Amino acid sequence: MKTLKPYFLFILIIVADIIILLNNVKLGTLIFKSTYMNFSEMLGVIPPIFLLLGLFDVWVPRETIIRFMGEESGITGVLLSIFLGAAAAGPLYGAFPVAGIMIKKGARFSNILIFLGAWSTLKIPMFLFEISSLGVKFAVTRWLVDIIGVILMALVIDRLISGDEKLEIYRKHAEESICSTKR
Amino acid sequence: MFAIGLYSISIVLLIISFIKDKQKTRMALNKSWKSFISILPAFAGVLALVGLVLTILTPEIISGIIGANTGIIGMIVTSIIGAITLIPGFVAFPLAASLLQKGAGVMQIAVFVSTLMMVGFVTMPLEMKYFGKKETILRNLFAYIFSFIVAFVIGMVVS
Numbered sequence: 001m002k003t004l005k006p007y008f009l010f011i012l013i014i015v016a017d018i019i020i021l022l023n024n025v026k027l028g029t030l031i032f033k034s035t036y037m038n039f040s041e042m043l044g045v046i047p048p049i050f051l052l053l054g055l056f057d058v059w060v061p062r063e064t065i066i067r068f069m070g071e072e073s074g075i076t077g078v079l080l081s082i083f084l085g086a087a088a089a090g091p092l093y094g095a096f097p098v099a100g101i102m103i104k105k106g107a108r109f110s111n112i113l114i115f116l117g118a119w120s121t122l123k124i125p126m127f128l129f130e131i132s133s134l135g136v137k138f139a140v141t142r143w144l145v146d147i148i149g150v151i152l153m154a155l156v157i158d159r160l161i162s163g164d165e166k167l168e169i170y171r172k173h174a175e176e177s178i179c180s181t182k183r
Numbered sequence: 184m185f186a187i188g189l190y191s192i193s194i195v196l197l198i199i200s201f202i203k204d205k206q207k208t209r210m211a212l213n214k215s216w217k218s219f220i221s222i223l224p225a226f227a228g229v230l231a232l233v234g235l236v237l238t239i240l241t242p243e244i245i246s247g248i249i250g251a252n253t254g255i256i257g258m259i260v261t262s263i264i265g266a267i268t269l270i271p272g273f274v275a276f277p278l279a280a281s282l283l284q285k286g287a288g289v290m291q292i293a294v295f296v297s298t299l300m301m302v303g304f305v306t307m308p309l310e311m312k313y314f315g316k317k318e319t320i321l322r323n324l325f326a327y328i329f330s331f332i333v334a335f336v337i338g339m340v341v342s
Contacts, residue, residue, distance in 0.1 A: 013231040097313070138341050
């Protein structure tokens with residue numbers, strides 16, 4: 001039972017899907033098809049991201065990340081966070097493990113928030129696509145307002161989360177790596 | 184395309200790493216696997232949830248609601264749809280463009296695009312696992328409110 005507990009949400013939804021399938025075969029089939037597509041899309045992006053994260057964890061020293069993105073990194077840290085987020089592609093959930101490893105390596109919390117914001121909304125490949133479908137005016141205005149908003153929101157959220165709460169988050173990410181090294 | 188690039192880069196780096204230091208590479212692979220396995224249940228749950236929600240909320244239903252409403256109520260509707268759904272950008276932008284052509288308001292579409300990208304309601308359990316409850320709620324709440332500001336600015340500039 002204990003080993004199944006993390007899968008509670010997954011099992012719950014699959015059960016719901018099966019109930020729908022039994023009542024409405026057409027809709028149920030569509031749901032399973034779309035779920036399958038989501039999983040295959042994830043498998044396209046997530047395994048290499050985790051592979052890169054493992055390599056990053058082993059090869060990039062903590063000092064490097066602290067220097068460029070840590071507490072004292074200043075404007076360099078902000079710009080680097082925006083750049084790293086904007087250069088990425090893929091859904092926002094792909095950013096979570098990357099941000100997790102940055103936390104572990106000692107990046108400043110506000111820079112983590114800027115990185116998440118940049119990944120969610122400032123992605124360059126998406127921006128090019130947005131120009132072609134919604135027009136230059138729409139895309140450029142959104143991008144410019146967003147870049148200001150991403151930084152401002154990161155700074156405000158950074159203030160609202162207390163030092164203790166941040167410590168808790170950093171401790172959690174540090175512990176996870178200790179467990180994996182021990183095994 | 185992006186996936187192929189990502190796979191090639193990581194495999195090349197893995198080979199370089201292996202040539203330089205076998206022990207370290209083994210450690211890296213071990214870490215990759217451990218962190219993947221520990222987050223897999225949350226991922227699986229979220230992806231299944233997306234599969235269920237997105238199938239029930241078809242593009243037809245979404246476009247029907249956006250097309251029928253204008254004003255702040257239309258914006259609230261589109262923002263909620265944007266916050267809940269997880270449509271990839273390459274599907275969302277053409278959808279948004281065709282809705283604009285059919286007479287949907289620029290601000291309704293802008294708030295939809297913005298919440299779609301910045302607010303992840305269904306991915307919140309996953310986000311909480313990484314950054315805690317408070318960060319997740321604050322980030323999503325702020326991003327939701329901010330999306331309206333963006334929409335108003337775009338509305339002023341574009342129309």
